[in-house]
Amino acid sequence: MATEAPLELVDSLARLALFADLSRPQLERVAHTFDEAVFPDGQRILRQGFQGTGFYVILDGEVAIRVDGEDRARLGRGDFFGEVSILLGEPPVADVVALGPLRCLQLGGSEVERFLLDHPPVMYRMLQAQARRLRNANRWRG
Amino acid sequence: MATGRTARAELLRRVPLFHGISERALDSLVDLVTEVEFPSGRYLAQQGQVGSGLFVVIEGRVRVTRGDQTLAHLGPGEFVGELSLLDGSPRMAHVVAEEPTRVLALGTGDLLDLVEREPSIALAMLRTLAGRLRDATDPERG
Numbered sequence: 001m002a003t004e005a006p007l008e009l010v011d012s013l014a015r016l017a018l019f020a021d022l023s024r025p026q027l028e029r030v031a032h033t034f035d036e037a038v039f040p041d042g043q044r045i046l047r048q049g050f051q052g053t054g055f056y057v058i059l060d061g062e063v064a065i066r067v068d069g070e071d072r073a074r075l076g077r078g079d080f081f082g083e084v085s086i087l088l089g090e091p092p093v094a095d096v097v098a099l100g101p102l103r104c105l106q107l108g109g110s111e112v113e114r115f116l117l118d119h120p121p122v123m124y125r126m127l128q129a130q131a132r133r134l135r136n137a138n139r140w141r142g
Numbered sequence: 143m144a145t146g147r148t149a150r151a152e153l154l155r156r157v158p159l160f161h162g163i164s165e166r167a168l169d170s171l172v173d174l175v176t177e178v179e180f181p182s183g184r185y186l187a188q189q190g191q192v193g194s195g196l197f198v199v200i201e202g203r204v205r206v207t208r209g210d211q212t213l214a215h216l217g218p219g220e221f222v223g224e225l226s227l228l229d230g231s232p233r234m235a236h237v238v239a240e241e242p243t244r245v246l247a248l249g250t251g252d253l254l255d256l257v258e259r260e261p262s263i264a265l266a267m268l269r270t271l272a273g274r275l276r277d278a279t280d281p282e283r284g
Contacts, residue, residue: 067279087272093279116265123264124257130271131228137278 006031013105016078018057018129021121033115034105039098046082046096055082055112061102066095073136074099083126086112145200145246147172153198153246158274159224162266170260174253175246180204180239187223187237195249196227202243208235215240227253228267 009031013019019027034057039045045056048067057080065073065081072094075081085092086109107115116123145153150172154160160168177200180186186204187194197204198221206214206222213235216222222237230250257264 072279083268084272084275087269088276090276093276113265116268117261120257120261120264123261123268124254127257127264127267127271128229130268130275131225132231134271134275134278135225135229135231137275 009036012059016057016059018078018080018122018125021125022119026119030105030119033111034107037104037106039102039104041098041100041102043098043102044095045098045102045104046085046092046094048093048095049091051085051091053082054109055086055107056080056096057105059103059105062099063102064095064097064099066097067093073133080126080129082109083112144177145244149200150175150246153200153219156219157196157198157221157224159227159267159270162270163263164266167260167263167266170256170263171248174256175248178245178247180243180245182239182241182243184239185236186239186243186245187233189233189236191233192230194223194226194233195247195252196221196223197237198246200244200246202245203240204243204245205238205240206235207238226250 006028010024010027013027013030014022014024019030022030036059037056045063046053058075058077060077062074062076063081064071065075081096082092116126147169151168154168154171154175160171163171180202186197189208199216199218201218204216204222205212206216214222222235223233225231226233227248227250
């Protein structure tokens with residue numbers, strides 16, 4: 001997968017639900033603030049029980065959320081992960097594994113809170129997504 | 143008789159979603175809620191309805207039902223619709239007043255305004271939900 005030129009990256013970000021409420025200049029800043037990261041099939045990006053390294057937004061590809069070797073959920077384009085352990089300051093409670101080649105935006109753990117406070121609409125979208133995940137998680141437990 | 147600010151704040155404090163927010167933020171939230179009265183037999187929310195938000199019972203009693211099944215009876219200080227406040231997904235159940243009932247109501251749109259004005263509230267709520275997601279994921283803690 002080729003790395004996108006900044007303009008294409010900004011267009012690509014504009015189509016993700018997480019960033020859908022941001023203006024063009026804000027999207028450009030997001031493109032500069034985050035790094036792009038590419039992972040091969042099977043790569044573990046977060047490791048259950050080990051300190052997390054960042055907040056990730058999927059640009060292309062899919063990941064499995066795996067707890068004790070069991071797949072619990074899949075995330076795809078526009079989904080995000082890594083925020084739970086960053087917000088709680090704890091190691092991840094799941095492995096996150098690339099299913100095929102994966103391209104993400106990545107933000108270091110220490111920068112996440114500042115970024116979120118500067119972008120309330122992104123936080124609001126994350127709250128909505130977390131509420132949905134929590135409904136689903138509770139469904140697993142019956 | 144309208145409920146005072148302190149009593150409203152205490153009622154909102156009971157909602158887990160608001161556990162992490164500051165006193166100042168709670169005060170802003172008090173400004174946003176509306177007090178609504180329902181006669182006995184009136185629906186507060188109907189299954190399948192979208193975006194009706196959170197209700198905290200001040201006085202009276204409501205019944206939560208799905209189909210023919212009664213899921214819960216809620217009295218003063220109890221609440222329903224915490225997650226639907228965030229994700230705006232259709233109501234999973236009917237909520238009907240069993241006797242003359244007064245509630246504090248907070249709609250999805252109100253919350254979005256608040257998040258824009260006071261991003262720290264959203265961050266506190268994100269952290270609270272992250273903790274609940276962790277607990278739902280990790281069987282040893284959940």
